[in-house]
Amino acid sequence: PAVIRRADYAQPAFLIDSVALEFDLVPERTIVKNTMRLRRNPDGAPGARLELMGEALELVSVALNGVPHAEHRAHEHGLTVENLPDAFELTIVSACQPAENTTLSGLYVSSGNFFTQCEAEGFRRITYFLDRPDVMAIYTVTLRADKAAYPVLLSNGNLVEEGELPDGRHFAKWEDPFKKPSYLFALVAGKLVAIEERIRSGSGKEKLLQVWVEPHDLDKTRHAMDSLINSIRWDEARFGLELDLDRFMIVAVSDFNMGAMENKGLNIFNTKYVLANPETATDTDFANVEAVVGHEYFHNWTGNRITCRDWFQLSLKEGLTVFRDQEFSADMQGGDTDEAARAVKRIEDVRALRQFQFAEDAGPMAHPVRPESYVEINNFYTMTVYEKGAEVVRMYQTLFGRDGFRRGMDLYFKRHDGQAVTCDDFRLALADANGRDLTQFERWYSQAGTPRVSVRTAYDSAQRRYAVTLTQHYGDCAPAARETQTGPLLIPFALGLIGRDGRDVPLRLEGETQAAGTTRVLELTEAEQTFTFVDVAEAPLPSLLRNFSAPVVVEYDYTNDELAFLLAHDSDPFNRWEAGQRLATRELLALTARAAASEPLSLDDSVVAAFARVLTDESLSPAFRELALILPSEAYLAEQMAESNPAAVHAARQFMRKRLATALRAEWLAVYERHTASGPYEPTPKATGHRALKNLALAYLAELDDPVDAIRLANAQYDAANNMTDRAAALAALLAAATTAGAAAAQPALDDFYRRFENEPLVIDKWFAMQAMQRGSLDRRIIDVVGKLMAHPAFTLRNPNRARSLIFSFCTHNPAQFHAEDGSGYAFWAEQVIALDALNPQVAARLARSLELWRRYTPALRERMREALERVASQVKSRDVREVVEKALA
Ligand code: HT7
Ligand code: ZN
Numbered sequence: 001p002a003v004i005r006r007a008d009y010a011q012p013a014f015l016i017d018s019v020a021l022e023f024d025l026v027p028e029r030t031i032v033k034n035t036m037r038l039r040r041n042p043d044g045a046p047g048a049r050l051e052l053m054g055e056a057l058e059l060v061s062v063a064l065n066g067v068p069h070a071e072h073r074a075h076e077h078g079l080t081v082e083n084l085p086d087a088f089e090l091t092i093v094s095a096c097q098p099a100e101n102t103t104l105s106g107l108y109v110s111s112g113n114f115f116t117q118c119e120a121e122g123f124r125r126i127t128y129f130l131d132r133p134d135v136m137a138i139y140t141v142t143l144r145a146d147k148a149a150y151p152v153l154l155s156n157g158n159l160v161e162e163g164e165l166p167d168g169r170h171f172a173k174w175e176d177p178f179k180k181p182s183y184l185f186a187l188v189a190g191k192l193v194a195i196e197e198r199i200r201s202g203s204g205k206e207k208l209l210q211v212w213v214e215p216h217d218l219d220k221t222r223h224a225m226d227s228l229i230n231s232i233r234w235d236e237a238r239f240g241l242e243l244d245l246d247r248f249m250i251v252a253v254s255d256f257n258m259g260a261m262e263n264k265g266l267n268i269f270n271t272k273y274v275l276a277n278p279e280t281a282t283d284t285d286f287a288n289v290e291a292v293v294g295h296e297y298f299h300n301w302t303g304n305r306i307t308c309r310d311w312f313q314l315s316l317k318e319g320l321t322v323f324r325d326q327e328f329s330a331d332m333q334g335g336d337t338d339e340a341a342r343a344v345k346r347i348e349d350v351r352a353l354r355q356f357q358f359a360e361d362a363g364p365m366a367h368p369v370r371p372e373s374y375v376e377i378n379n380f381y382t383m384t385v386y387e388k389g390a391e392v393v394r395m396y397q398t399l400f401g402r403d404g405f406r407r408g409m410d411l412y413f414k415r416h417d418g419q420a421v422t423c424d425d426f427r428l429a430l431a432d433a434n435g436r437d438l439t440q441f442e443r444w445y446s447q448a449g450t451p452r453v454s455v456r457t458a459y460d461s462a463q464r465r466y467a468v469t470l471t472q473h474y475g476d477c478a479p480a481a482r483e484t485q486t487g488p489l490l491i492p493f494a495l496g497l498i499g500r501d502g503r504d505v506p507l508r509l510e511g512e513t514q515a516a517g518t519t520r521v522l523e524l525t526e527a528e529q530t531f532t533f534v535d536v537a538e539a540p541l542p543s544l545l546r547n548f549s550a551p552v553v554v555e556y557d558y559t560n561d562e563l564a565f566l567l568a569h570d571s572d573p574f575n576r577w578e579a580g581q582r583l584a585t586r587e588l589l590a591l592t593a594r595a596a597a598s599e600p601l602s603l604d605d606s607v608v609a610a611f612a613r614v615l616t617d618e619s620l621s622p623a624f625r626e627l628a629l630i631l632p633s634e635a636y637l638a639e640q641m642a643e644s645n646p647a648a649v650h651a652a653r654q655f656m657r658k659r660l661a662t663a664l665r666a667e668w669l670a671v672y673e674r675h676t677a678s679g680p681y682e683p684t685p686k687a688t689g690h691r692a693l694k695n696l697a698l699a700y701l702a703e704l705d706d707p708v709d710a711i712r713l714a715n716a717q718y719d720a721a722n723n724m725t726d727r728a729a730a731l732a733a734l735l736a737a738a739t740t741a742g743a744a745a746a747q748p749a750l751d752d753f754y755r756r757f758e759n760e761p762l763v764i765d766k767w768f769a770m771q772a773m774q775r776g777s778l779d780r781r782i783i784d785v786v787g788k789l790m791a792h793p794a795f796t797l798r799n800p801n802r803a804r805s806l807i808f809s810f811c812t813h814n815p816a817q818f819h820a821e822d823g824s825g826y827a828f829w830a831e832q833v834i835a836l837d838a839l840n841p842q843v844a845a846r847l848a849r850s851l852e853l854w855r856r857y858t859p860a861l862r863e864r865m866r867e868a869l870e871r872v873a874s875q876v877k878s879r880d881v882r883e884v885v886e887k888a889l890a
Pocket of ligand 1: 117119120257258259260261262295296299318378381842
């Protein structure tokens with residue numbers, strides 16, 4: 001397949017100033033009339049030929065300046081139009097088939113309504129166009145449809161006209177006052193209802209906000225609306241950015257490939273990230289709705305007003321917008337001063353980065369934050385572009401402080417508003433606003449792989465000096481990453497020193513006249529550098545990479561006692577959590593090695609004691625305690641091994657959970673009782689923290705050999721629950737207890753759950769997912785459970801949320817069962833990738849990625865994975881899946 005390279009970027013030969021689109025919406029065959037005003041780009045390639053992109057379209061007619069124009073040719077990739085003047089009007093009529101469109105890219109039908117998804121290259125499935133982000137135009141859109149079937153007709157911008165048409169049809173005309181790239185175009189038509197709010201923006205202008213859903217979902221829209229209002233206020237306060245439209249709409253759709261889409265003024269959301277009420281949504285769902293609503297809203301400036309020159313620059317908008325949504329969520333948790341509350345969000349984000357992005361960086365799909373090449377751009381909406389990209393943006397803030405970062409953002413908007421630009425333009429704005437040369441920082445965009453920083457320390461008691469030597473390297477990284485690496489990075493390395501009394505030591509670096517502060521951001525720019533602190537009265541304990549100041553792995557040999565000390569005393573809440581994770585990871589990897597060798601397992605009492613202290617420390621917030629008491633995931637642990645052995649990792653982790661459950665049984669029970677609240681449900685950070693800790697206690701109690709307490713408490717909790725967090729946690733605990741107590745322990749609740757929520761698809765997704773992720777036992781393989789569920793009447797491969805809830809949950813969140821020795825998991829995976837490929841290549845390619853790390857497993861598993869990958873490679877059709885499996889096998 002053709003490889004697209006960043007180095008080949010060339011400006012478009014023509015520019016489009018305006019587009020008038022007219023849609024006659026019919027599910028089987030929609031007619032689109034597209035009238036564009038084009039002119040030759042003085043900086044583009046010369047020639048009188050126009051190459052428009054088009055896919056899955058039927059061409060009806062072409063006219064130049066209102067006259068039929070015969071000099072055109074429709075082909076596999078689009079439409080070539082010849083013999084054109086320097087400026088002209090081109091009218092193209094074409095047809096597409098929304099009802100047949102299972103790819104969910106372009107114009108499609110979901111639950112009888114019309115929706116569009118144009119990022120990255122879906123607009124070319126709607127009409128022939130210069131479908132690339134550096135072509136920005138003004139859009140006018142007229143929608144015509146049957147009024148009874150499609151009473152609501154929406155598009156970007158402002159509604160300027162609407163009215164009746166013959167034969168029960170009607171129309172609506174929308175104008176978007178801002179020029180935009182085609183990927184931000186959207187339309188929605190159907191039977192929808194909205195909640196509305198009118199607010200005044202910072203400068204006093206009235207704004208209409210709407211959240212559109214299917215009628216039966218109206219009772220689940222309040223939280224999305226509140227999140228939108230909070231997002232608007234936050235962007236005004238933190239970045240001085242105001243909503244630029246009179247009207248801002250969010251629409252929910254149940255068939256959607258990703259989370260949501262930031263179309264100008266008409267955001268389209270997966271229902272999963274809009275709908276939430278206490279009965280149907282968990283605390284995590286509430287938090288996700290807030291984060292995604294924020295994310296899409298923040299794109300209005302970072303992505304829409306300033307967009308990407310080409311898709312290699314995707315992180316320009318995505319990394320920056322993820323950073324902004326992370327900051328928004330942290331501020332909503334803890335304001336901008338409560339560091340402990342903010343740390344909860346930071347820990348969650350870093351945990352996801354390390355588990356998924358670090359893995360991506362270690363495999364065949366490793367790529368820089370700004371990739372150099374791709375076959376299918378949809379495969380590059382990755383953890384690296386999004387999450388590592390957000391870490392790169394965060395490092396500017398770490399280097400320059402909040403004020404310096406804001407100065408950089410202000411300059412970025414001043415220079416580039418209304419333009420399609422590059423990651424270099426962003427970096428230069430940050431550099432210039434802060435009077436810094438950030439040339440070296442460019443390597444964060446061009447180098448793949450996870451950097452490692454090795455730390456050596458030396459204390460000289462006679463001189464009262466403490467030397468910290470930092471060495472950066474990439475270790476033994478994947479070939480795909482290795483070939484991008486050219487030199488050392490600028491790594492902001494935040495560090496503190498802790499005295500024997502557990503307090504932070506005031507820091508004074510050699511050459512400074514006095515101590516200042518207790519956390520320093522050291523700038524590591526060389527392969528190796530030594531930083532010497534003076535006036536250090538006793539050998540301190542270093543607290544390294546505070547608040548995870550850079551996306552790197554820190555290598556330092558702490559003893560278990562030192563980790564326990566940091567867990568108890570570090571003033572940096574992130575590093576306090578980190579110490580516990582390091583301690584647990586070390587123990588779990590040792591246990592895994594013993595499990596792999598069939599040796600007996602045991603856990604040191606001092607480790608249990610360290611966890612007991614966190615569990616019983618009422619001075620710590622419940623949310624923090626919960627995070628600190630969750631053991632590193634099986635996937636994360638497997639990645640830390642030279643050769644992953646999922647069965648041994650599972651045995652080790654289960655052993656440690658059981659040991660912590662047994663040794664601290666009384667404490668877990670006490671915590672359960674203490675944090676059980678009565679009264680109405682509130683999705684506040686405080687109440688969420690209490691529920692999280694209580695439900696973690698329940699999960700640990702379910703690990704006991706005789707889980708009688710857990711079953712009793714979980715059944716009572718299930719029956720009494722007034723919210724989904726508690727109900728789902730109770731059901732999960734019953735499913736866990738069922739592994740020892742027998743399947744009957746969970747069956748009544750499982751059946752009740754289905755009956756109760758039969759008409760709530762998002763809740764039924766949870767029902768499928770919980771069963772796919774449950775532990776197996778000697779006489780119960782989860783692949784068999786999944787096989788039965790595939791035949792359940794509520795299962796369908798066509799709905800991505802449903803496919804993810806059952807298939808992805810099993811293949812990516814149940815490693816011990818998925819990686820069964822007999823290869824049954826891989827055979828299932830291959831079958832599903834092939835089946836999905838025929839319907840929806842984007843979703844199929846995501847699933848295909850779950851075997852990409854196959855070379856890192858034990859030889860027997862590796863061989864079976866290779867066979868499955870080869871089977872897929874020989875059968876799939878799409879560019880999407882082909883790119884993934886071919887890179888994996890290369
Ligand atoms: N910018 C949006 C990306 C997106 C997308 C990309 C490919 C295929 C389908 C898609 N749906 C949404 C989402 C975001 O990052 O905000
Ligand atoms: Zn985004």
